Amino acid sequence: MSSNPVAETVASLMPRAKEELAALVAFRSVADFDQFPRSESVGAANWTAAALRAEGFQDVALLDTPDGTQSVYGYLPGPEGAKTVLLYAHYDVQPPLDEAGWATPPFELTERDGRWYGRGAADCKGGVIMHLLALRALTANGGVPVHVKVIAEGSEEQGTGGLERYAEQHPELLAADTIVIGDAGNFRVGLPTVTSTLRGMTLLRVKVDTLEGNLHSGQFGGAAPDALGALIRVLDSLRAEDGSTTVDGLAADDRWEGLAYDEEQFRRDARVLDGVELIGSGSVADRIWARPSVTVLGIDCPPVVGATPSVQAGARALVSLRVPPGVDAAEATKLLQAHLEARTPWGARVGVEQLGQGQAFRADTTSPAYQAMADAMAVAYPGEEMQYAGQGGSIPLCNTLASLYPQAEILLIGLSEPEAQIHAVNESVSPEELERLSVAEAHFLRNYAAS
Numbered sequence: 144m145s146s147n148p149v150a151e152t153v154a155s156l157m158p159r160a161k162e163e164l165a166a167l168v169a170f171r172s173v174a175d176f177d178q179f180p181r182s183e184s185v186g187a188a189n190w191t192a193a194a195l196r197a198e199g200f201q202d203v204a205l206l207d208t209p210d211g212t213q214s215v216y217g218y219l220p221g222p223e224g225a226k227t228v229l230l231y232a233h234y235d236v237q238p239p240l241d242e243a244g245w246a247t248p249p250f251e252l253t254e255r256d257g258r259w260y261g262r263g264a265a266d267c268k269g270g271v272i273m274h275l276l277a278l279r280a281l282t283a284n285g286g287v288p289v290h291v292k293v294i295a296e297g298s299e300e301q302g303t304g305g306l307e308r309y310a311e312q313h314p315e316l317l318a319a320d321t322i323v324i325g326d327a328g329n330f331r332v333g334l335p336t337v338t339s340t341l342r343g344m345t346l347l348r349v350k351v352d353t354l355e356g357n358l359h360s361g362q363f364g365g366a367a368p369d370a371l372g373a374l375i376r377v378l379d380s381l382r383a384e385d386g387s388t389t390v391d392g393l394a395a396d397d398r399w400e401g402l403a404y405d406e407e408q409f410r411r412d413a414r415v416l417d418g419v420e421l422i423g424s425g426s427v428a429d430r431i432w433a434r435p436s437v438t439v440l441g442i443d444c445p446p447v448v449g450a451t452p453s454v455q456a457g458a459r460a461l462v463s464l465r466v467p468p469g470v471d472a473a474e475a476t477k478l479l480q481a482h483l484e485a486r487t488p489w490g491a492r493v494g495v496e497q498l499g500q501g502q503a504f505r506a507d508t509t510s511p512a513y514q515a516m517a518d519a520m521a522v523a524y525p526g527e528e529m530q531y532a533g534q535g536g537s538i539p540l541c542n543t544l545a546s547l548y549p550q551a552e553i554l555l556i557g558l559s560e561p562e563a564q565i566h567a568v569n570e571s572v573s574p575e576e577l578e579r580l581s582v583a584e585a586h587f588l589r590n591y592a593a594s
């Protein structure tokens with residue numbers, strides 16, 4: 144990329160980018176103010192706001208979102224009649240977890256073996272820096288050819304939904320022709336990847352009751368209907384012998400058309416113990432991106448320590464179902480609820496309550512925005528073709544933006560490749576990835592403006 148002025152500018156800005164990322168990482172901006180002082184998050188928000196103002200952004204503001212945190216907003220006007228692109232990142236981070244497990248202090252950006260270590264270096268303070276680098280590279284080379292809105296969320300990791308609700312209450316604020324979510328990552332270092340689908344989810348609580356009270360298992364066990372046993376049986380009915388998710392009436396045979404996920408690679412990424420089989424059927428990508436998957440998140444029953452010889456009168460479980468693109472989450476919820484009710488054995492009383500739901504998301508990869516990104520990635524990653532990955536989890540903000548702006552294309556890129564170990568101890572970012580993705584984002588904005 145060395146003969147490319149945008150790439151040259153980004154390369155020359157990398158030392159400054161490192162200093163800036165170090166400054167941003169130094170804020171312990173975990174949006175849980177019982178654990179970390181609010182002033183740390185406010186510091187990171189103010190840093191981000193100042194950086195936007197320095198780039199000529201207007202209307203820069205710290206928005207008070209309904210969850211008691213702040214998102215940073217700014218608007219950079221482009222040429223008359225230009226399209227509008229929204230760039231997203233978040234400045235809040237996961238807690239450092241076990242600080243003793245870090246090889247270097249989590250809030251001190253530290254270079255080691257060609258990577259920069261620190262909490263939030265990849266997820267997602269690096270994303271803030273990536274957007275700044277892309278814009279600076281364009282400013283230095285003829286200008287930014289689109290209107291740009293930046294939104295840096297302050298509580299993404301907490302899942303408290305502040306920005307989603309704020310956006311719903313101010314539907315004009317984030318309106319854009321295309322949205323770049325800088326919070327995903329390449330499938331592996333050096334392989335340009337756009338995440339084009341997200342699974343949705345539904346969360347149900349199931350309660351099974353069989354007796355007026357617990358009974359002595361010696362005196363009554365064998366005939367007395369055991370609520371915990373009934374719960375175990377109905378939960379087990381959600382899986383086939385090979386571990387595939389089986390919810391009555393819910394299709395589970397879709398195929399993933401994008402990137403292939405090698406099974407051995409998956410075993411390593413998931414840290415599966417030797418000799419233990421993967422579950423489900425189809426390719427790994429089918430299973431984690433294109434098919435439903437049920438997980439029992441918790442069971443209320445007596446803990447082993449202190450358990451008494453009793454037949455349980457009641458038991459509860461929290462059941463999560465990841466819903467693949469193309470399936471309506473509300474419909475999946477109904478099917479799961481009906482399955483749980485119909486398959487609870489022995490006439491046990493069963494109650495199912497829904498606690499949460501999010502729709503799946505699928506981008507239109509044939510759109511001009513995707514073409515613009517593919518061309519940009521080809522410049523930033525010579526010789527590599529842009530790949531399409533899915534993401535097994537949901538990003539509720541994507542759904543909020545997709546429903547507020549149904550015409551807008553949403554692209555998910557970012558620095559969270561597997562080596563980044565986001566959310567774990569010793570999180571790091573690859574500076575080469577930061578550089579390449581900043582170049583890609585700059586070219587994307589140019590290509591998209593011209594499309």
Ligand SMILES: [Zn+2]
Pocket residue numbers: 233266267299326
């Ligand atoms: Zn993130």
